[in-house]
Amino acid sequence: MIAASSAPSVAVRFSGVSRHFGAVKALDNISLDIYDGEFFSMLGPSGSGKTTCLRLIAGFEQPTAGSILLNGRDVVGVPPYDRDVNTVFQDYALFPHMTIGANVGYGLMIKKVPKPQREARVAEMLELVRLPGVANRKPAQLSGGQRQRVALARALINQPRLLLLDEPLGALDLKLRQEMQIELKAIQQQVGITFVYVTHDQEEALTMSDRIAVFSQGKIEQIGTPATIYETPATPFVAGFVGTSNVISGELAQRLTGQKGMFAVRPEKIKLCPPETVAPEESCQALGVIRDVVYLGMHTRYLIDLDRNGDLVVIEQNLDATSMSVLDAKGRRVKVVWAREHNHALIDTGGGA
Amino acid sequence: MPSNKRTSWGKASLGLKATAVGALVFLNFPVLVIFLYAFTTESAAFTFPPPGLTTEWFVKIFDRPDFWRALGLSFQVALIATTIAIVLGSLIALASYRRSFFGREVLSLVVVLPIALPGIVTGIALRSSISLLGVDFSIWTLVIGHATFCIVTVYNNVIARLRRLANSQIEASMDLGATSLQTFRYVILPNIATALLAGGFLAFALSFDEVIVTTFTAGQQQTLPIWIFSQLLRRVTAP
Amino acid sequence: MTALQPSPSAPPRSFLHRVGSYFYAHPNLTLALMLLLPVVWLVVVYLGSISAMMVQSFFYIDDFSGRIVREFSLDTYQELFTPSNIDIVLRTVGMAAAVTVVSALIAFPLAYYMARYASYRVRGLLFLGVMLPLWSSYIVRVYAWKLILADEGIVTWFFNVLGAGGILDAILAIPAIGGRSLSFSFLGMFIVFVYIWLPFMILPINAALERVPKSLIEASGDLGAKPRATFMNVILPLAFPGVIAGSIFTFSLTLGDYIIPQVIGNSSYFIGGVVYVHYGTSGNIPLAAAFTVVPIVIMIGYLLIARRLGAFNAL
Numbered sequence: 038m039i040a041a042s043s044a045p046s047v048a049v050r051f052s053g054v055s056r057h058f059g060a061v062k063a064l065d066n067i068s069l070d071i072y073d074g075e076f077f078s079m080l081g082p083s084g085s086g087k088t089t090c091l092r093l094i095a096g097f098e099q100p101t102a103g104s105i106l107l108n109g110r111d112v113v114g115v116p117p118y119d120r121d122v123n124t125v126f127q128d129y130a131l132f133p134h135m136t137i138g139a140n141v142g143y144g145l146m147i148k149k150v151p152k153p154q155r156e157a158r159v160a161e162m163l164e165l166v167r168l169p170g171v172a173n174r175k176p177a178q179l180s181g182g183q184r185q186r187v188a189l190a191r192a193l194i195n196q197p198r199l200l201l202l203d204e205p206l207g208a209l210d211l212k213l214r215q216e217m218q219i220e221l222k223a224i225q226q227q228v229g230i231t232f233v234y235v236t237h238d239q240e241e242a243l244t245m246s247d248r249i250a251v252f253s254q255g256k257i258e259q260i261g262t263p264a265t266i267y268e269t270p271a272t273p274f275v276a277g278f279v280g281t282s283n284v285i286s287g288e289l290a291q292r293l294t295g296q297k298g299m300f301a302v303r304p305e306k307i308k309l310c311p312p313e314t315v316a317p318e319e320s321c322q323a324l325g326v327i328r329d330v331v332y333l334g335m336h337t338r339y340l341i342d343l344d345r346n347g348d349l350v351v352i353e354q355n356l357d358a359t360s361m362s363v364l365d366a367k368g369r370r371v372k373v374v375w376a377r378e379h380n381h382a383l384i385d386t387g388g389g390a
Numbered sequence: 391m392p393s394n395k396r397t398s399w400g401k402a403s404l405g406l407k408a409t410a411v412g413a414l415v416f417l418n419f420p421v422l423v424i425f426l427y428a429f430t431t432e433s434a435a436f437t438f439p440p441p442g443l444t445t446e447w448f449v450k451i452f453d454r455p456d457f458w459r460a461l462g463l464s465f466q467v468a469l470i471a472t473t474i475a476i477v478l479g480s481l482i483a484l485a486s487y488r489r490s491f492f493g494r495e496v497l498s499l500v501v502v503l504p505i506a507l508p509g510i511v512t513g514i515a516l517r518s519s520i521s522l523l524g525v526d527f528s529i530w531t532l533v534i535g536h537a538t539f540c541i542v543t544v545y546n547n548v549i550a551r552l553r554r555l556a557n558s559q560i561e562a563s564m565d566l567g568a569t570s571l572q573t574f575r576y577v578i579l580p581n582i583a584t585a586l587l588a589g590g591f592l593a594f595a596l597s598f599d600e601v602i603v604t605t606f607t608a609g610q611q612q613t614l615p616i617w618i619f620s621q622l623l624r625r626v627t628a629p
Numbered sequence: 630m631t632a633l634q635p636s637p638s639a640p641p642r643s644f645l646h647r648v649g650s651y652f653y654a655h656p657n658l659t660l661a662l663m664l665l666l667p668v669v670w671l672v673v674v675y676l677g678s679i680s681a682m683m684v685q686s687f688f689y690i691d692d693f694s695g696r697i698v699r700e701f702s703l704d705t706y707q708e709l710f711t712p713s714n715i716d717i718v719l720r721t722v723g724m725a726a727a728v729t730v731v732s733a734l735i736a737f738p739l740a741y742y743m744a745r746y747a748s749y750r751v752r753g754l755l756f757l758g759v760m761l762p763l764w765s766s767y768i769v770r771v772y773a774w775k776l777i778l779a780d781e782g783i784v785t786w787f788f789n790v791l792g793a794g795g796i797l798d799a800i801l802a803i804p805a806i807g808g809r810s811l812s813f814s815f816l817g818m819f820i821v822f823v824y825i826w827l828p829f830m831i832l833p834i835n836a837a838l839e840r841v842p843k844s845l846i847e848a849s850g851d852l853g854a855k856p857r858a859t860f861m862n863v864i865l866p867l868a869f870p871g872v873i874a875g876s877i878f879t880f881s882l883t884l885g886d887y888i889i890p891q892v893i894g895n896s897s898y899f900i901g902g903v904v905y906v907h908y909g910t911s912g913n914i915p916l917a918a919a920f921t922v923v924p925i926v927i928m929i930g931y932l933l934i935a936r937r938l939g940a941f942n943a944l
Binding site for chain 2: 656664676678685759824877885908914
């Protein structure tokens, strides 16, 4: 790809796309651009429409309205086998009656690539996903993590311009999942194609993505880089779904910030101090009682009951405290302080966290 | 697949085992009786214990050309009927297993009907049509009758297997570049192969042994069961 | 490893590719095409024949010429509903019901054992044991029973050896069931019916029992149910569709069979035999047709009930 212009080319463009199932609106007037070569995540809870979006790109479903362009080409009505897109399925969908080699080479077999070349490419792919030598086994003989990598190899061998991944790491345990996240990211950068990744795990999305689209109830709440989404959430939903957040509105907001409207502040930005501490003038502060303490190893989460209605979640790193000492804090009076700049205004879309 | 370990189910009571064994014996001892009488010496041998043993009956049977003709016909009819049943049964199963369409429930009822209605009903109905249309009796009248009640065995097996097929397999195949025809050939067909075989096997057995519908659709032809029946009516012990 | 190159241009579209795409784009047409052949076969050939036959039951035989008059009339049905004919119907239905119940009672323990207790290998052997009789011809097996039940046959020999010959005579003397000899009596017919259809009852019950998830049985035990309670409350209800499925076979096969009554008794007392006689010998097709309407109506009703009870999934 000769990068003649500075503007990145658009791999996927949704314009006003809707997908209705009778009265149910799985997707409602979605528009987004996914750029070539980026790792793009679609994040949201179940039923938010992110999987439907993915299936529309793959071609397993057709939109009820709107247009979808893949690399500039309108693909509405085009079947999946005619699109330059491959998918890694949530249940891996490996063909149980074929060997691993036959599975991975399936796409090439369909294209009638001669056997020796096919086998060479299969071996290459298996090397890429770090599973050399399993070509003659059957899927039932592999572990979940291995099957997931075979699914990846099977999709990549066709050199698609776009790779879709539908919650591929959901069935793996935590350690394995974290390993695979790093590996997937590495492969994406190595291979250089666009990855579109669907997940409900916000931590996963934050780790791997170049940009994230947050979905809720068929609409996109926000699109941005992980940092943008996390630090400056646009709506209460995003604030609540991506990481924990304190959403402050109404009278409390008025009192703390002197401004009307809704805003969010991340728990780790709030400090706990003894009640009599004098805090800088411009900072936001309030008095309250520690109602609950949850020890999480790396950090501790406090639930503070503010004197004048409302509560806040505060997270502090356990720099030099032990579990016993933090649990002692329950019931203590504190003052919560945070810098004004950490408040972020939210657009009230009504879809609270 | 159910696990092979049976320990958590407990041990069967003695009574249960006895009843089970009893049922098995009940099922199989007449078969032994058949074998016994096949080797008996005298022809009107209704007596028990049998007077003696011989293999002369078998020799006599194998000498007769009409036996071989009947056997051959049975075989041909069963083969053709099974093939037709496999094709038709699979078509219905493939069409019905996922998509719901107008008349699907009724169709599944109609498919079962040939085997649920007594053979004599089917037999007479077909015979009436044959005379109404003025068609000659031929191997095809036999095949039509047999294939019709064989469809359901294939249909049941195949649709059960198809329902267990994850939809993502078909999507994956199409995603990787295979058209629906190629997907059928490489993904669906291998998965239903055993179901087809099982259904076809059962269909073949049903067709081979069928006598009631056959009687009505055969005219002058004889399949093996009809042949046996005619022999028995003349009081010759046949194996 | 170098970055992958963008994919080469797609190979030229083959004819099959375009056909496949056409089918993909027109799912309704594809469905209709797939169903065309089977539906034509089933509806036109099969249902058509049956309807044609049922239509004939509305014709009647002219008493004088003995020929069929093709006019709509309920005369034949009137003839059907005469006491002696109704008697035949009731007797056949009664026999079918009895056969069904007893088959179920015999089949269930065996199927239960096969599904729950037998190890993999034993289960295979048991399956063989159940299927083996099906491999010998139906006719031959019926005749084997005639030999077994004959006056000089095994059963009589057995009773005599036990010195219980008198009991056998007494049973045969019972008016409804007995007859001249075991091989020419309703009891004999009943035994043979049960025997012949037994595998058709065992297999669906076994399949249904196997489908009961082990976890349900364990959960029941965990919640405090003793084995008998678990059986009555969990296993039996779940296996019941299998029983119904098997009963479809035993009931319908008994209802229409004319060979067993002919061989082991007096076939003129059963629907199957009557139909056969009327159709073949006396050429009274309308009456034969009318008689066949009875099992058709009964079985369709039975099937509808059975489907509601879930039997179709157990076939």
